[in-house]
Amino acid sequence: MTNRIFIGQNGNSYQIRVSKAGYDVTxxxxxxxxxxxxxxxxxxxxxxxLVTVGSGATVSVTLTGTYTYYPFIVLRNNLNQVPGNWYYARLTLSTKSLTFKNNYSASMVIKYCVFRELDW
Structure with missing residues (x-):
């Protein structure tokens, strides 16, 4: 079995490392x-x-990146509400369409950030 995790001092520096499967971290x-x-x-x-979504409305944007897996997406709106019942986004991977739904009684501006999957 290989050593996969190292946390500690290595020479003059402190390190925290996790190796990929099959590699010895040391x-x-x-x-x-x-x-x-x-x-x-x-x-x-x-x-x-940024996307502005009216009360009860749905708005879609098309992502430009290429994704083989669903990416990690973070949402935030100008009303400081947490995504969930009031608003949410849904990604259709095959069309790269990110659809926002606003269930709140007022219009809102939603900022979205899409993070590419990590290369494990």
């Missing part, structure tokens, strides 16, 4: 063999935008 020299490591950048939106 001997990896190529970052592509790691699923997570201490200098890995945080999530950066691949696509983002």
């Amino acid at each position: 001997t990896v020299t190529d970052p592509t063999q790691l699923a997570f490591y201490e200098t890995l950048s945080g999530l950066v939106p691949f696509e983002q935008g």
Whole structure:
């Protein structure tokens, strides 16, 4: 069995690393063999935008990226409401159509951020 997780001091630096399946985290020299490591950048939106949706209305936008899996999508509206009963978005992967539904009694502006799937 290979060592997959390392948290601690390695020489003069502290590290937190998780290797991909089949790689020993203590001997990896190529970052592509790691699923997570201490200098890995945080999530950066691949696509983002603003959409205004009237009360009781539905609005769709077409995403431009190519996705083989459903991406992670974050929503926020100008009324500081959490997505759920008041508003939500649904992605149809085959058409890349992101559809927003507003069930609230007022118009709202929704910001969306789409994150590409991670390469494991």
